[in-house]
Every structure is written in C-alpha cells, then in structure tokens.
Amino acid sequence: MAKRMMRINTLVVMWKSDEIPYDFERRRMSVLISNPGGEHLSGNVEEILPMPQDEVLITKGALESVLECCSRIRVKKEYMDIHEEDLAKINALAEELNKEGMHVIGVAAKKKA
Numbered sequence: 001m002a003k004r005m006m007r008i009n010t011l012v013v014m015w016k017s018d019e020i021p022y023d024f025e026r027r028r029m030s031v032l033i034s035n036p037g038g039e040h041l042s043g044n045v046e047e048i049l050p051m052p053q054d055e056v057l058i059t060k061g062a063l064e065s066v067l068e069c070c071s072r073i074r075v076k077k078e079y080m081d082i083h084e085e086d087l088a089k090i091n092a093l094a095e096e097l098n099k100e101g102m103h104v105i106g107v108a109a110k111k112k113a
Contacts, residue, residue, distance in 0.1 A: 028061025055112040066106025
C-alpha cells in the first residue's frame with residue numbers, strides 16, 4: 001500500500017502507511033500511522049500520536065471487539081492492566097449511553113515495537 005498523507009491539523013502531518021479496512025467479522029478497522037516530519041502536537045494527545053520516526057497502530061470499531069484486543073487501559077493519563085471490574089464499568093457506561101440513543105465505539109492505540 002502506498003503511503004498517504006493525513007493532515008491532523010494545519011500544523012501536523014502524519015503518514016498512513018498501512019490499513020486494515022473495516023469488515024463485519026472483526027467489527028473494527030485499523031490504520032498504521034507514522035510521523036516522518038518530526039512535527040508533534042501538544043496537549044493530551046501527544047503521548048498517543050507517534051513521535052518523530054515512530055509508528056502507531058490505531059483501531060476503532062465496536063466497543064466489545066476493540067476491548068477484546070486490549071490488555072491495558074488509560075485512565076487519567078495513566079496506563080494500567082484491564083481487570084474484570086474495569087470491563088464491567090466500561091460496559092455499564094456504554095449500555096447507559098446506548099439507552100440515551102448514543103452509539104459507543106471503541107478506540108485503541110499501540111506504538112509499534
């Protein structure tokens with residue numbers, strides 16, 4: 001797949017180097033992005049998006065499908081292992097939001113080792 005430029009905002013450009021399209025079996029899609037230019041955002045998303053020359057896999061889709069491939073969660077800027085209690089809280093909140101007519105999707109990111 002050819003690399004394709006993605007503009008995050010007017011200052012930062014990321015490259016999409018690979019993609020696994022959404023499919024109805026997996027119920028999620030994934031993209032591999034990199035930051036070849038060395039520009040970086042400030043603020044809360046900085047540690048999730050790739051630093052210069054790094055790659056990050058970002059996955060989004062049905063909440064339960066995304067949670068199945070996660071072993072850690074981020075709470076208040078700290079990463080921790082997922083436990084059954086965490087999954088119960090996440091699913092309860094999603095169910096509550098669904099009852100209010102909102103559709104909840106999961107988003108996960110992992111830096112490429």
